[in-house]
Amino acid sequence: MSIAPDATGLNLPTQQRVSAILVTHNGARWLPEVVAALSSQERGPDYLLAVDTGSTDGSAELLQNSRIDLISAAHDCGFGAAVALAVAHLPPLPEVLSESGESHHRESEWLWLIHDDCAPAPDALAQLLAAVAERPNVGVAGPKILGWHDRNHLLEIGVTLAHNGARWTGLERNERDQGQHDGDGTIPVLAVSTAGALIRRDLFEEIGGFDQNLPLFRDDVDFGMRARMAGYAVLCVTAAKLFHAEAAATERRAIDVAGGAFHRPHLLDRRHAAFVLLANLPLWTLPWIVLRIFASSIIRALGYLLAKLPGYALDEIAAVALLFTRLDRLRIARRSRRKKRLLPARVIRPFLAPWSEQIKLGAMRVRDLLLRRIERVPDPVVGNISLSESNGTNDSDEGELLAPSATHFWRQAFTRPLFLATTALLLLSLIASRSRFGALAGGALALVGDSSGALLRGYGESWHALGVGSSRAGHPFSALLALFALATGGNPSLFVAALFILAPTLALLAMYLFVRKSGVGQLIAVTTALLYGTSTILLTSVSVGYLSTVLLVIIAPLTALVFKPIFSREITTLSWRRACASALALALLAALSFQVLVLAIFILAAHLWTFRKERDQFRQRAIQYLTIVASSFLSLAPWSLSLLTNPAYLFLDQGVPVALSAPLSVLTGNFQPSDAVPGYVGSIALVVGVVALFAKRTFNEALVIIGSLALAALVSAVNIAAYGNSLTSPLWPGGLLVIATLFSCIALARLSQGRRQWLQESPLGRAHFATVLIAVIAVYSVGANIFWWVAEADRVPVKTTNSSVLPAFIATATDNPDQPKTLILRSEVREQVQSFAYVILRDRDVRMSELASLPDEVPLLTKTISEITAGVGDAPASTLAQFGIRYLYLENGKRNNALARKIDGIGGLTRLSATADGILWQVSGSTTRLRFQPRSDENKSAAGDGEFLELPSEYVGAEFDVPSAGTVQLAEVFNGRWRALHAGQVLLPQESEVGLTEFEIPEGGRVVLFHDGTTHRAGVALQVAALGLLVFFALPRGRRQRELSDEEVS
């Protein structure tokens, strides 16, 4: 016990005595500076006493050399205990009084707590004392805490708790100190950090010092709370500054405190957080707090798991578990607090971090994170000026930027090329979409439905109640669409409507982002993006209704950002994280068009070939590329697995097949789908591809353009009968054309970069003509495309529709437990031949995303329809009844009167109604989905033959009672995976004569009919696992605190 050596030299204020207590633990790294700061205080402490808690790094020696009084404590002594030890060593108050000989009040002695890793500014103590001198009710005052390394980095201005117990400073990450929080110099707070805290000694003694249960972390908050409840004020004095390295919290040193289990600061932090809440808050709120602590621990643990920090995740869970193993401590803590409490616990409520603030800050952090990823904002620039973008291109404007004014901002925004292009394209899109507001259909686009949930449910089912039933795996596009539609509140129909209006604008923005990221100038980037946003393939897809291609156009440039580093020459080794991210991106693209995956295989193989001379690299890359392709393939299971047996469907995009002219016109980008695209519209891809081939810097792009165009031509030359169609039609080469267009835009941007200057400097030659040619073609393409898009928007197939294929009254009639079907028949004259097309519907229209699950044609049904339309055959209607078809609906009743009369002539069909829209017949006989025929007894005559018992059924499965032994027939095509559960036995299905699913039931009783979807579920599980793993590995790895650089943390 002694007085600090330099204390005598100071001009002592007469009323305040300060005893500084410096607690050290392996702090040799910071200690010299701490001691220096203490000695250079303008108003130094009256006493300085150091407590060393078993340092092993020479801290003690350092202190002794500085001739500071030192008390040694055990190495596992917590901060609170160390301070208590020091206070016990201080001269008792009355002694101090008698020594000075003056009549001071007891209240005037202060404890100034100093960590071994914090350095107060020279005027820190003076400012603190000045602040408390004016406010007699203050029990604790703390300085503004700034970073140790970055002394502008604002760390704390007082501290409070979030509702889940997290330490809450209310500051943004990396917030700079510009005095923005200073106010009038003092901020009333819940608590201040113990580093640099000035605490009244009598208060300290009155409430029993720091809680010994909190050897480290949260002791400060807990103390502040108790001080508040004891009736004192807690202040942060912003004029007093302290620089803090936060060595323990940022894992710069090992923690040795007792109960600092396993040296895990994070665990300690979480446990103490919970402890503080549970010990201090009113009893009646405890259940709610417990719940919150549990929930937040679990969520945080999951977050850490995703960030690949399993240690922290374990800490989260262990902290809560450990806390509840020592409830006795909590009880004691609560009891002691109750004794010393003067004010109710609600006085601290206003100081807890408000919800809104927590959410706002969280959102801002996410925004920062995103911004950093998207725009290469170097560092948050001072103030609001960083809002105005354009970094780099017009550096000369810097002076103006520093003095921003409102009008200037708007003028600049309006004259920015991106703004102009976006606005113009948006306006044009709105005009062009005049017949596309609302639910859309037409061309390749069937109705999309209005519930994401229904789409996802359908995707998960192993048996699709479509037409005559199908076990075909759903296309992953359907799940993807459902997820996308969450953006419009889970309404896919609304999503598609919005997408079709915004598609050109979104494509423009996506392309702009990509090109800008590649370091292309603003003007060229906007031009390129405009070319892309008005590309033929996009406008054609919107007009013809290839939803997946529209999405692909928008997403492709964004995913290209993910792929880019693979092909970058600067990066020699590809990280696994990048590989996984690429696989995810590829899976996304492949879900939209599998053509892209096939093309990617070619590109990756070609790229791999360039590594053939470097053995190690080659092997590494080969494994990674294989992983990319294989895992993205598996991410599309179970649908992609079905491609293995049906490779013909590899190139089939999602949509109702439309007629198109192929393959040569595919090269021009205008393949006249549905005859909707006039001849003057065309794509620039081929021309750019050829020109780019002759320039060194775009050679690779040219290869991709030419390659994908060639593949597109090949693909479109193939005729395939799409799912649920009997006729073949040429494949839609959308996916490949998107890639060709994307790369031609990239190539164009690259070619244009620096072109003007180069042309000016070189003599007139071939290059000049090529440039002019391309420029003219590009301008023409944009102009012609936009003209067509806007002028002829009414004449394209995709339009608003408020009707459905299935008339509403049939939809209602078929929404019964017997689940009957309706056959829709269309008659038209094609190539001077009367042609008939038909489909079978259930109680609703088929959704766009279900097209890939449509069942195959049933030849027997086709023959039956043929007989019906020809008016011949022996009771063809009875075949319809067997398939559960209750209604026959002939479209366009007015024009098909002759056919209708013919159909009338067929027995077994009763005309129900006839309107201009269509004519409806009911098929006589039993047309229920599920029926039961009792086993015809040998003794009985065949009188009972043909008598059916109609059974109710769910959409897919069914549960019913049968009166006797007999046959249960499901009016759906045979599938071996149907099962019937009867009397504890699983019955296998049989195929009936006409190809329906049948079960022989041995005796009466309850039967449960279900479709065994084990294989399907296994496929979906595989998909989820593949996606989960990819997401897990693709996410950035979180860094432990100790891995952060000093500059980043303080």
Place this chain on the structure above:
Amino acid sequence: MRKPALILAAFTAVVVLASVVEGEQAPRGYVESVSTFVCPAQYRDMNGAIHFSDSTAKSAIIDGKNRSMKKGASRVVALGKKARVVAGNTATPIIVASKSATWLGLSQCSPSAGEFWFVGGTSDVTSLGYFQFINENLGKAIIDVELWSEDGSESTRTLTIPGRSMKSFPLTTFMPGKKVTAFHIVSRSGLIRAALFDERRKGLTNYGGDFVAPAVTPAQKFVIPGIPGAKIGKKSKVTSQKLRLFVPGESDAIIQVTYISPSGIFAPIGLDSLRIPAQKVVEVDLKSLPKSQLFSIGVSASEPVVGAILTRGRFGNRSEIAWSTSTNVSTGEQIALPEKSGWLSIVTDAPKVSFTVSGARGKKSTVTIKVDSMAIWKVPESARAIQFSTRAAKMSLAFAMLNSSGLATTSLAPALAKELTALPVVDSGLFVPTAPSS
């Protein structure tokens, strides 16, 4: 420079390959279907027979029991109490019916249809005529019979013909007392075959009888071929020839009638701008007729019209009537003939016409005749069928017979074309709702 050129060459090769391998659309399945002919049943004391071109034609009686068609023993089948359906892949069968010493009638079997126009018959006291509606299909047919007379529109009758059955209705039940009638039969549901027979008797005097063939749908131009002329036979005298016309539209029609005979075309005075009131059935007397065995008329009108010609006269020793109706022009006809002598009238713009005549035991010969607007070919008794080449010119045909029973004419309907329909396909395009038509 070489590398890009190589790549471009490879690209071109792939594109060429693509256009070479370009898959044709998989061929659609087609179904050839031919409608069946439906032949009416006998009525009261009518005698008659259906003549096929040969004995391979399959036919069946229309009733509730059998539907399967069978070959007959001979190429002639007597008219029965029930109507008969004949497989369509044969020459159009012809029906020769008569009531001994009273009348002779000619008709062709024809396919069921949803709509018929008949201009002919009468509902006054002299009428013994009737309508026969035949439904060959399983489903019942509901038909509307729209009626017009000299007094204008009469109330429409709606009739139900059960499946696989036939119903006959005397003409007098439709518009009692009306002299000049026209009928439009429209099916509401199902297809039917309608046959109209016109027979007249006043007291004990028989005026004769004949089938009235269905007229072509209202048109602004049509031809009525093969109308009996003054020189149709010895001891025969045409007493009156009347053109019965009906304008179904709302406005009156101005019509012009031209006579077409083997000696050429001419426009008679008085028939070049006749105003025919709408919605009324009128009869126009034909005067200054060409002096030929048979002749034809052409009608052109400002509004769609239907029409037919009633010839009355004395042939041999008895009165007889014959109905000639307009007919669709066609090519490639294939017609069964009754192995009785008669006359084939051919109206065409072509200078000559060739056709194949099948005789007994399959003997075939080709006949070529010159035509000046109209030609008359005397059908030999041995002829069982004639067939025009499908490449022949467009023409209108009629057949006329005169024997001891009386005079009969009928226009010859085009042969049944084989109807080529594509096999139905499943087409997911049907899942796309069409935009509301408004």
